[in-house]
Amino acid sequence: MLSGHAVTLSERSASGARLIEDVASVAGDKEADSTARVLYRASFQELMPGYLQYDTIIWAMISLLLVMAWGIGLLLLLYLPYKRYVLKRDILSRQLYVTENHIVYKATRPSYFPFRGIVKKEIKVPLHLIVDVIIEQGCLQSAYSLYTFRIESIAHGKPAPVDELQFHGVHNPDILRKVIIREASRRTQEVQGWKSRLNSGEGPSYLPPSSGFHSKVKVPDSVLLHKIEGVSQSLKVREFSMCSAISFDFW
Numbered sequence: 001m002l003s004g005h006a007v008t009l010s011e012r013s014a015s016g017a018r019l020i021e022d023v024a025s026v027a028g029d030k031e032a033d034s035t036a037r038v039l040y041r042a043s044f045q046e047l048m049p050g051y052l053q054y055d056t057i058i059w060a061m062i063s064l065l066l067v068m069a070w071g072i073g074l075l076l077l078l079y080l081p082y083k084r085y086v087l088k089r090d091i092l093s094r095q096l097y098v099t100e101n102h103i104v105y106k107a108t109r110p111s112y113f114p115f116r117g118i119v120k121k122e123i124k125v126p127l128h129l130i131v132d133v134i135i136e137q138g139c140l141q142s143a144y145s146l147y148t149f150r151i152e153s154i155a156h157g158k159p160a161p162v163d164e165l166q167f168h169g170v171h172n173p174d175i176l177r178k179v180i181i182r183e184a185s186r187r188t189q190e191v192q193g194w195k196s197r198l199n200s201g202e203g204p205s206y207l208p209p210s211s212g213f214h215s216k217v218k219v220p221d222s223v224l225l226h227k228i229e230g231v232s233q234s235l236k237v238r239e240f241s242m243c244s245a246i247s248f249d250f251w
Helices: 045-065 072-093 139-143 173-199 221-250
Strands: 040-042 095-098 102-110 118-126 130-136 148-154 161-168
Touching (some): 045 072, 045 139, 072 102, 095 173, 102 161, 118 161, 130 173, 148 173
Antiparallel strands (some): 040 095, 102 118, 130 148, 148 161
């Protein structure tokens, strides 16, 4: 059903140059991290009416198919107004923004089970771990100008890409894709620079926590030789002391 076009990070340039220059950065905003600058903030409110109608049609079609299954479809139809209310609250609370290091997604909605409290969702995806940015559009979605926006990344300790973040109804998905590609390319180059400097023996002997990987620090040969000589001298002193003590006891 989600047949359509997909755009991946293969479009990023080999040199890591900026792919767009027409997206303005929002300077000075402070969000989750006190030092993180918000570069782009997405919006969902513009497409909310179409998204609600799209979701209602999907739910109604499933309910009608289940009407003959012991009345389950009728229960789903009765549940539809509450589901629309929850989805509307979810869309109104959504926050999606790109910082210098992460993509941050936040949402707050009532539980789909009535009187079960509030559900809060927060996802942070490191930019240097992103491998794919995919935009899909199905036949029914095209009637409401909706897209499925999916971000795939390399999770910590897992070599295969995973669906880190997926959402619907974002306004101007192409601009969001360009911003993510641009910043992910920049951040990936920074991480690779840290790796090359560590491997060449330049730079500090540690990596910042945001780099997302651990490397072994090379110790210079001169330091190792100095340590070995010190241990050898210590052993010789101990051996001489033991021999002196034995000779003294003998006499």
